[in-house]
Amino acid sequence: MLQITNTLSAIVVGSMLLLGGCIEPLTIEDDPPQAEIAVSETRRIELRYLRFDVEGFEQVLTLDDLRAMPQATLDGVWLLDLELTPLVQNALTQLKQLPPDQVSQLPQAAQNMRTLLNITPDNVDLSGTSLEELIGLSSSVGLPPAKALSDIFEIGVTENFISIEANTQAVVQGLIASHPATQLRDGPVDAAHPDGLWAVAPNSLPITLGDVVSNFDDLAMRFGPTMTEFGEHPGFIEQATGLSVIEEEFAMTVKVNLNPLPYKGADLTDVSGASVNSIASQIESVFPVDDPDWMQVEGLVASPSISSMTVVMVENDQFIASGTSQDPLPTGNSPAWSLPPWEFERVVAEMTMLSAADISNHCTNYELGTGVQAFSACIDDNHWVEFETFNNVGNPPPPSYAWDVVLELAQVRLHDGGLQEGDADIAFTLSDVPLGVAAADIVEEIRTNMAADPVALQDLAENLTANTFGFADFYYWKPKPGGSAQWEGDWLFFVTADDIPVDDSGPARPYAYANPGFFADAALTNKLSSTANVDGDDTHEKVRIAAGDVLFVEDDVGRVYRIDVAAKPSANRLALDVTRVN
Template identity: 30%
Template sequence: MAPRSTTLPVLLALCVALPTASCGGDDPRGSADGSGTDGTGGTLPTTGDATSDTPTGGGADDFGPESEFVLRLNDKPSDPLQLNMNKAEVAELFGDTAKDIALIEVESKTLLTQTLDTIKNACGTAWTADDPDPKHNCDLTELGKTFKGPDNTWKSSPEYSLIRILTMTPANSKVKGTSIAGMQGLADALGIGGGFAQILSESLGIARTEEFITTPELVLALQRNLLATHPAVGGDGSTLPVNLEDALKDLTTLTTKLGPVGPHPGILAPGFQSFSEVLTADFRMMAEADSNLRLLDGIDLSVGKDYMSTIVDLTGPDFDNALEFDFEDPDKFSITGVADNPTVDMRFAVREHATFINSCAGDEACKQNLPENEAMVKAMWPGSAWAIDKWLLEAVVVTGGREKYKNRMFKKCYEVLFTCALGAEVSIGPPSGWAKFDVFLDLGNPPKDQYVWELINEVAQVALHTPPSGDIPEGQANVEFTLFDIPIGITGPQVAEAVRPFLQQQAGKISELLLGDYKKNNGAVDFYYRRGADGVPYLFFVTAEDLADGTPADLYKNPGFFSCPAVSADCKVSTLELGDAGDTTHEKVKLAPGETTLYLQDDTGEVYRAAFNVQGSGDPVEIGVRVAAKK
C-alpha cells in the first residue's frame, strides 16, 4: 500500500538503509567494463589476468574477459529514523493512508450516557419530582429550542415525544390509549393500592420518581442494537473506533463514517458536520524507529556491481519490519497537544418502525418470545419487537426494558373492602418479567399476560405518537438531536497513553506506509553478500522477494551456485538450509578462505563464472570477485 507522498518514502528508504556516509552521497558503483577495478579505484589480488582472455578456473576458452569487483559487508547500523511533526506534517506524511491507522477505541458508555442525559433534560428537570405533571418546557434549553413539530412548536415534535418516554416514571406516567389505561383509571378512582403510581412503583421495584427504563439500561440497549449493528463499529458496541484520519480531521469524518450504511439508518444523521478538536494547534508527534534495512553489495552478472536493501529484523514479533518502532517507550514515542477534555458536536438519530409493534400477550407460548429464541420468534411472531431490525426505536426500548426487569419477580394482592377477592393481584414471574394482572370481574379491562418490557414498549409507542399538540403518524416519529460539547469520556493524557498499544499492534503497517515499496529501488542483482542470523557471511542468490513487487516468482529457472560450468543439479554447491543462517528461502553458500570458483545462471539463462577471493581466515568483511560470461 503506497503512501500518498512518493518522494518522502523514497528518501526515508534510502536514509534508513544507507550508512550515514551513504546518505551524504558516497554511493560508489562498481566497474562493469573489464577495467580490473573494484569500483572504487582499488585493485584486488588475483590469480589470473583480470583483463585477459585467459581467465582463471575451468574452460579458459569458454569464458570471456573478467570484470573485477569488491563486495563489502555494511555492518555499521543506520542512524535511527527520527520524526518530530505537527498536525499538518503528520497529515502530509500519512496522507490517505491515515484512515488505515487505528488510533484509539473510545469507550462508548460515557458518550452515550452524556448524550441521553442531555436529551432527557432538554425540556427541564421538573419530571424528577413526585408529581403527575412532569412540567416539561423545552424552551428552557438551547437543545429544546431546536425541537420543531408540524405546528412549529416543540409540543408537536417527535423529539419531545421521545423525551416524554425517556422521562416517564410511575408518578407521571401517561397510559391513555394503552391496554393498561383502564387499570389506571380503576386504581386511581378507588384508591386501590395507594393509586396507580404506587402499584407501578411496587410492581416494578422502582421509586415513584425513577424512569421506567433508566439511562444505564438504555446505554446497553443502544450499544447492542444501534452501535454494534453499524458496519463501522461492530463488536458489542462498547467502543467506537477512531483512526488517525478522524483525529487529524477533527472528527468531521464521523458524520459519514457513522451515518447511513446499507440498510442501517446510521447513528449520526446526515446534514450536520460532526466536530471535535481532539488534536489542538499545539499538537506534536515524536517518534523514533531503528532501521532494520541493511544495504547489501551485490552483482548484476550482466552489468556489474549494484546495491540492494533487505530487512534484517531480529526483534520480532513479525521479523519482517523495515522500521522497528517501540510506541510503548515514552523516550521513543510521545504525543502532546491533545485537548484536556475533548468534546464532540454531533446530530444523534434514532429511527422507528413503520408500523405499530403489538405485544405478544395472552398466550402461554409468548413466554418463548425472547431474543435468544430468534429463529422461533421470527417464525411464530414476525411482528415482535425481537423480530424487527435491532436498530429501530421499538427494539431499543424493549431491549432496555428487558435489561432492567429480566430478573424481576413480584406478587401482591391489593385489597378492596379488606378483601383481595374484590381487588386486584399483580404478579411478575415465573418466568422472571412475566406479568399477570388479575382484577375483580376484569374491571378496567386489565392487560393480558405478557412480559413487562412488552407492556412498557406499548406505552412508549403510544406516548411517542400522541404529543400534546397533535398525533404523529406511525413511521414518522424519527428523531434527531443536534448536540454540542458532549464529553467524549476520555482526557487528553488518557488519549496520549491509550494510543500506544494500538500503534504498537500496527508497527509493521506503519513501517510499510512510511517507506512504501523500498524494494523498487533495489538494483537488479543476481546475488549479494550478507551476514546470516548467526553473524557469519554468506553468498545469497537473489529471489523474487528481494526485488520490486510484481517480480515473477519463477524469474530464475536455475537459481543457485554450482561447481561446474554445466550448472547442473549434480554440481550444485548451494542449499536453502545452511548452518544457522536463519534463512530457508535463498540458495546460499559459505566461502572458504582463498579462492573459490563458482558458476551461476542469470534470469536470461546466460551462464557466468565467478571467482571469489577470501583473504585470511578471520571474519571476511570484504571479498573480491571476478566475473566472466560464457561465450
C-alpha cells in the first residue's frame, strides 16, 4: 500500500544529511516487548517529540492503493449523496419506450406496467372499470370517450394521463425514499450526531469510497428487503451489475499539509515506547481546502451507467377500493392512503395526485344532436370529479377524486393477461441505464463535501500514514513552532478510542479505560487533566507538565501507576519515572 510515510522518509533522511551533525539522528523505532513491570518497581522511559512539517505534498491514490486498504476505512469515507430522480426517470423512460420484441420477454405484470406508462385518453381500455359507463354516455352524443377524458384531465387525447415526471417523483418518494438505506448513513460521531448517523439528502443514495472501489457490488443487498416502521420494505433493486463509474486508471490526488511523524507514547504494561498516529490532532488542517486544486479525481466514466438493473415494485394482495367520499380532505377515504408508501396502489394514487395538481376547476357540457344537454363532467378545486346525466341518457360513473379514477383503472389493467390479485408484483430488468449525472458534477460534489467535512477523511489519512505501533496509554505532545504562546510547554495526552487503529476485523484493541486521564492521587479522586481545548484538540484528556510533577494514571486493565517527571534530557525529549502502584 502506498503510504505517505514511505514517501516522506526519503525527504526526512535527506534533510537530516544536509543539516549535518547539528541535529540528533531521527529515529522512530519503538521498544521491543519486555516483561511487565512489577508492583512497586520503577522504570524510566524517555519520550521524544518528533516533528517534520511538509506543505503542499501531493499524495496520489490509485485504484490498487485503495483496494489494499481495509474495507471499513473505505466505507467510512462518504463522498456524496447521489440524487436518484434522474436514474429512476431514465429507467421508467426506457421501460416505456421498450421495443415490442423486448416487451414480449418481460413478465406479464411488467408488460402491464409498461402499458400503464403509455396510457392516454385515446388508447385507454375502460372495460371492467366504473368508467365503462362513459363509453355509453359518449356514444349517445356521438363523442369518442377519449374526448370526455381529455376534457376532464385537461390533456390532449394522445397525452399520457400521468407524465413521466410525476411517475418518477412518486416512485422515488414512495418506493425509494421509504427505504432506510436512503434515509441515514454512517458518519463521524459528534455533538449533533452522537449515534454517528447522518441524514441522507432527500431521494438520494449515499455513496462511499468503498462503493466506488468495489464498483457497487453490494447494491442489491443494501437496497433489498428490510424492516421499517410500516413493516417489511421489499426493496427496490433486486439485481444490479456493471455500475460503471470508474475506470481502472482511476486516481485520486490530494494535497496535504502535515507532520507525518507519530507521537511517542508509553505502554504502561511494561513501560515500553509506542507510537500514536498524529493525523487525528491535525485533521482540521491536513487538507488545504482553500486551494482549488487540493483534490483531483481522474478516471471517472464520462457518463456513468448501470449495465443491468432489475427494479421491483409489489402490489397489495387485495383489490384496493377507490374512495367514495370527499372527506377526509385532501385525499378522500380510499384505503390506498393507509398503505405502505412503496406498494403499487399507493404509488399510483400519489402520482395521480401530483399530475392532477395542474387541473383547473372546470365543467364541460355535452349535448345531443338536437342541442339538448345530455351530460356534464365537472372537476372542482379539490379535484373531485362528478358526471351528471340529463334526459335519461344513461347512468353516470360515480363521483370520485381524479386519483380514485386512475387507481381503479391501474389496478384492473395491471391484472390483464389473467393475473390474480396478489400475483402482479412488478419486476423488470433494464440494460445500460444512465445514472443521469455527469462525471464532472460528481467530482465537484465530492470536492465540496470533503472540504466541508475533512474529519470524514481521518481514517483514510491515518491508513496512509499507518504509523501507530504498540499500545500507548498516553503520549508526549508539544505545540507547533510559532503557535500560540498559551500552549507552550510539554504536555501528556491520554489516548482516546480514535487513537486505536481499525481494520476490517475491528479495533486493534478495545478501549477499556475506566478512568482515562491524569490524577493527583493514587485513588484517582483528584483529576489534574481535562479535555479543554488546547490548540484545537478538545477530545483528549491532557495535562501540562514540568520537572518535579507527580501524576497518577490507570491503564486499561485497572492497574494504577505513579509518574514522576524528571529533568528533560534535551529540548524535545521527556524523561518519566514510572512506578506501578497496584
